[in-house]
Amino acid sequence: xxxxxxxxxxxxxxxxxxxxxxxxxxxxxxxxxxxxxxxxxxxxxxxxxxxxxxxxxxxxxxxxxxxxxxxxxxxxxxxxxxxxxxxxxxxxxxxxxxxxxxxxxxxxxxxxxxxxxxxxxxxxxxxxxxxxxxxxxxxxxxxxxxxxxxxxxxxxx
Numbered sequence: 526x527x528x529x530x531x532x533x534x535x536x537x538x539x540x541x542x543x544x545x546x547x548x549x550x551x552x553x554x555x556x557x558x559x560x561x562x563x564x565x566x567x568x569x570x571x572x573x574x575x576x577x578x579x580x581x582x583x584x585x586x587x588x589x590x591x592x593x594x595x596x597x598x599x600x601x602x603x604x605x606x607x608x609x610x611x612x613x614x615x616x617x618x619x620x621x622x623x624x625x626x627x628x629x630x631x632x633x634x635x636x637x638x639x640x641x642x643x644x645x646x647x648x649x650x651x652x653x654x655x656x657x658x659x660x661x662x663x664x665x666x667x668x669x670x671x672x673x674x675x676x677x678x679x680x681x682x
Contacts, residue, residue: 526587528593529593530596546624546628548576549575549580549675550576552628552632553572553576553582555625555628556570556580556670556672557570558624559582559624559625559668559670560668561586563586563588563668564586565586565667567584567585568582568583568584569581569582569583569584576675577674577675577676578674579673580670580671580672581671581672582670583668583669584667584669585667586667587640587641588638588640588646588667589636590643590647591643591645591646591647594638594647594649594659595649595656595659597636598625598626598634598649599626600626625670626654629651630654631653631675631676631678632672632673632674632675632676632677633650633653633672633673634672635648635649635650636649636650636669636670637662637668637669638667638668638669639664639668640666641666645661645662645664646663646664646665647659647661648661653678
């Protein structure tokens with residue numbers, strides 16, 4: 526798997542409008558697509574109050590190296606596209622680098638992730654787009670994303 530990187534402005538401009546997380550179902554969809562793109566064979570989804578109070582998606586996919594975890598939450602940060610020409614060639618479900626940033630901007634998000642070849646995992650917590658925690662943790666291979674209080678910081682929909 527390629528390293529995660531921020532897309533050049535040229536690529537950002539050429540990509541269609543970014544994915545917008547406008548309801549809990551779209552957050553679940555994005556997290557499942559991330560798991561599938563990571564090669565997960567097993568994905569578990571847990572929902573509380575229709576997703577408004579809690580969403581948890583766990584997988585046994587590739588995981589994210591600890592040093593790349595904060596970058597994964599930046600807009601236009603992706604491991605799938607490097608040049609404008611790559612946009613038409615990507616075979617993955619997601620490639621824009623928008624989903625995690627959009628979800629983290631609208632909720633409290635905790636991600637625990639570990640690639641199978643690393644001895645430890647990383648846990649990161651964002652609250653409405655701000656990094657509030659990062660630590661090394663023991664974790665199984667794969668990724669767990671827990672979303673709490675989705676849209677709590679936004680006006681009523």
